[in-house]
Amino acid sequence: MQRRLIALALAGCAWVAMPAALHAAGAPALEYTAEMRGPAPIPPAEQGLQTITATPWFKVSDDGLQLEGPVFDRAGNLIFTEVFGGKVFRLTPDKRLETILGENALAPAGLAIHRDGRIFIAGLGDFKDAGSVVAMNPDGSGLTAIVPDTAGFLPDDLVFDDKGGFYFTDFKGTSTDPTGGVYYVGPEGGEKGGEPVAVLPNLSVANGVGLSPDGKTLWVTEFSKGLLHRVSLSDATTIAPFGTTVPYHFTGPAPDSLRTDADGNVYVAMYGQGRVLVFNPNGMPIAQILLPGRETGHNLRSTSMVIRPGTNDMYILTNDWKAGEGSTxxxxxxxAAAPVDFSHR
Structure with missing residues (x-):
């Protein structure tokens, strides 16, 4: 035994004494490939998807504004928000940019237009527990609390159903503390609607929310866990038996807002990746839309998108944060074309 130990010790000394070149001789080596480079490489499972690259359409600002919540009103204006400054903008069909709500403490993230023309705003408030849903007239006047900031929610996005009620996401929690969720506010109770009812609780930072064209399927993104939820509804607040699935687990940061088209396809903005993933009505990935400059770290904060009613023209919002290319x-x-918007009926 003693001889064996001595032999092993001598062998170890001999290995340490060898030149470094001999240590590495024949060692397998990793190498960067084109597909690996950049801050947000496309995961291998998604590299074969049908892929297009969007083109610049309108430069909102030279500053990196956190743009969110795009919707079209009946006049064809594009309405959207700037979260951290609290502003709500209107971009007219001839591309004149107007501010319809100035700086405020709402931290507006999501927008939806009521059938009576009012603009509903999902606001993150203090980003802790004092967010709200408010309504205002198209000119920015008449702010009215629908879900007050004392209710304890952080509303991030919202969508109306055909009854005039709406779903909103509660942007609370962390990846290990699922205290957010999806809630429904019915049309009853006059202009302020009903009390929020939990539909899909226990989510880690619920973010995007949308409905299938027939209103029977609710789609939700879970930002902190990177999940896409597909929920079959029996009625506005009741999940059908065995009606929930997680058809997709995202790779990397992070599923943000979503929209649907008239064929039931689902578009998910990938915040931090400068792209939009497209899913069929069953939640299977079928395509992707890239933003220019993403491979060199630009335009990665892709937050949301909208399809212009009556067309299949899609507009994607992003910002370059501190990387120098502003907000575009x-x-x-x-x-496919935009679905029939319940608020436009």
Whole structure:
């Protein structure tokens, strides 16, 4: 035994004494490839998807504004928000940019237009527990609390159903503390609606929310866990038996807002990746839309998108944060036209 130990010790000394070149001789080596480079490489499972690159359409600002919540009103104006400054903008069909709500403490993230023309705003408030849903007239006047900032929610996005009620996401929690969720506010109770009812609780930072064209399927993104939820509804607040699935687990940061088209396809903005992933009505990935400059770290904060009613023209909002290219709206063609907007009926 003693001889064996001595032999092993001598062998170890001999290995340490060898030149470094001999240590590495024949060692397998990793190498960067084109697909690996950049801050947000496309995961291997998604590299074969049909892929297009959107084109610049309108430069909102030279500053990196956190643009969010795009919707079209009945006049064809594009309404959207700037979260950290609290502003709500209107971009007219001839591309005149107007401010309809100045700086405020709402931290507006999501917008939806009521059938009576009022603009509903999902606001993150203090980003802790004092967010709200408010309504205002198209000119920015008449602010009215629908879900007050004392209710304890952090509303991030919202969508109306055909009854005049709406779903909103509660942007609370962390990846290990699922205290957010999706809630429904019914149309009852006059202009302020009903009390929020939990539909899909226990989510880690619920973010995007949308409905299928027939209103029977609710789609939700879970930002901190990177999940896409597909929820079959029996009624506005009741999940059908065995009606929930997680058809997709995202790789990397992070699923943000979503929209649907008239064929039931789902578009998810990937915040931190400068792209939009497209899913069929069953939640299977079928395509992707890239933003220019993403491979060198630009335009990665892709937050949301909208399809212009009556067309398949899609507009994607992003910002370059501190990387120098400001805040831009990009344009491409979606697979199908916009769904019938319940607020436009």
């Amino acid at each position: 709206i990009f344009h491409c063609k979606a697979l």
